[in-house]
Amino acid sequence: MLSRFKTIAVKTLAVLFATLPTQAFADDLNGANTAWILTATALVLFMTIPGLSLFYGGLVRSKNVLSVLMQCFAITCLASIIWFAVGYSMAFGDGGAANWFVGGLDNVFLANVLEESMAGDIPESVFAMFQMTFAIITPALIVGAFAERMRFSSMLLFSGLWLVAVYAPITHWVWGGGWLAEMGLLDFAGGTVVHITAGVGALVAALVLGNRKGFPQQAMPPHNLTMTVTGAGMLWIGWFGFNAGSALAANGDAGMAMLVTHISAAAGSLAWMTMEWVKHGKPSVLGIVTGMVAGLGTITPASGFVGPGGALVIGFSAGIICYYATQAIKQRWKIDDSLDVFPVHGVGGILGTFYAGIFASDALGVFSGQGYNEGMNMASQVQVQIVGIVATFVYTGIVTYILLKLVDSMLGLRITEEDETKGLDLAEHDERGYDL
Numbered sequence: 001m002l003s004r005f006k007t008i009a010v011k012t013l014a015v016l017f018a019t020l021p022t023q024a025f026a027d028d029l030n031g032a033n034t035a036w037i038l039t040a041t042a043l044v045l046f047m048t049i050p051g052l053s054l055f056y057g058g059l060v061r062s063k064n065v066l067s068v069l070m071q072c073f074a075i076t077c078l079a080s081i082i083w084f085a086v087g088y089s090m091a092f093g094d095g096g097a098a099n100w101f102v103g104g105l106d107n108v109f110l111a112n113v114l115e116e117s118m119a120g121d122i123p124e125s126v127f128a129m130f131q132m133t134f135a136i137i138t139p140a141l142i143v144g145a146f147a148e149r150m151r152f153s154s155m156l157l158f159s160g161l162w163l164v165a166v167y168a169p170i171t172h173w174v175w176g177g178g179w180l181a182e183m184g185l186l187d188f189a190g191g192t193v194v195h196i197t198a199g200v201g202a203l204v205a206a207l208v209l210g211n212r213k214g215f216p217q218q219a220m221p222p223h224n225l226t227m228t229v230t231g232a233g234m235l236w237i238g239w240f241g242f243n244a245g246s247a248l249a250a251n252g253d254a255g256m257a258m259l260v261t262h263i264s265a266a267a268g269s270l271a272w273m274t275m276e277w278v279k280h281g282k283p284s285v286l287g288i289v290t291g292m293v294a295g296l297g298t299i300t301p302a303s304g305f306v307g308p309g310g311a312l313v314i315g316f317s318a319g320i321i322c323y324y325a326t327q328a329i330k331q332r333w334k335i336d337d338s339l340d341v342f343p344v345h346g347v348g349g350i351l352g353t354f355y356a357g358i359f360a361s362d363a364l365g366v367f368s369g370q371g372y373n374e375g376m377n378m379a380s381q382v383q384v385q386i387v388g389i390v391a392t393f394v395y396t397g398i399v400t401y402i403l404l405k406l407v408d409s410m411l412g413l414r415i416t417e418e419d420e421t422k423g424l425d426l427a428e429h430d431e432r433g434y435d436l
Helices: 002-028 031-059 062-092 124-142 152-175 179-183 191-209 225-247 252-280 285-302 308-332 341-359 378-410 417-422 424-429
Strands: none
Touching: 031 062, 031 124, 031 225, 031 285, 062 124, 062 152, 062 424, 124 152, 124 191, 124 341, 152 179, 152 191, 152 378, 152 424, 179 378, 191 285, 191 341, 191 378, 225 252, 225 285, 252 285, 252 308, 285 308, 285 341, 308 341, 341 378, 417 424
8 A cells, every 4th residue: 555655656746847847838938929929920821822822823924823823832842941951040040250140050950949949938939930931931022023934943942042041141130139130220020031132132033034035015914813812812911920920929019010011001002003093094903902012011121110100101102112113123124023023022121121210210290100229319220221221132132143143054044935935834834724
């Protein structure tokens, strides 16, 4: 009987001691914040597949629809593995003496991301996964610039190299404790990290690959605007996870970020639609959804720092300025950025990053934001924002050009003229999007 009692006592103590680390983990964890970031993570992934896939898929010609869907899907898979292997460590690790530029390799293959690891008051696994979805959509945005003319194998190699050489270091500069973070750059959800990098990368890709066969003389209208509008709606909804999730908490910052995101999207849509209505006499479906994306991209870096009044100004100006940028790129400069990635995302990211330095002020009345960090005023903050814009633009442009030339020398970037006429769906995948 005594022996049995001892056995029970030993087992009970073992169970109690085994639960101590879990209990400590539970005490540190904020369930509400964790639940919100889990939800936001799913929303941001929803932006790429199916949101961006359908948005882009409808904008190309029918002979290339599957190729765009395939590229977005493949980038999702590839970026996920690269982020797991080295991307997260490079972006958010400790780079030691080089920490100003890039994180180290101490966390390759997420070696130190355990079940009990914490990032603030949420599990680090949730934070790593949330950031992974940003790493997925950024190279996927560039697809719109070289749609209908780039080899699939070259696209994969370029996207993987670009994620490591461009996205991960700039993420570290801004969010991982690098030099722009030390300067005090305001980029709440990715004006520099996502939109300027993707926009500049897209512009360089369009220039290096050259125009599509027949551009600009031949009309190349979207083949399925119904698909594009469906994708646009998914992007709008998913963007709430993108911006409000960047608060990393279920709090007032997240609530305000969601509110200003919605206001800017609505204002951008109406502004772009109006510009086309005035110029062409009729409002277009393509215009209103493109204006929405411009409004969303432009509010992204400022979303955690500005108020609703500032968001209204940001959204309206995004719709107008990005509209004119689109006209300039394609009509004046004859650059075939197929799906307007640079004029919408690149220009929008630049505008939004700049506006964050203005509308974060708490001295603008109804247009005021949350106020600057200690020791900063509008002049000093705008200066920091400009430094961030220029540095991101220049670094992304140079490295993207080098990577494209490297991939071209290895695999060749562009499909043959015969395959371009046939369409990438058949030429690259031996399938048709529509076979009715």
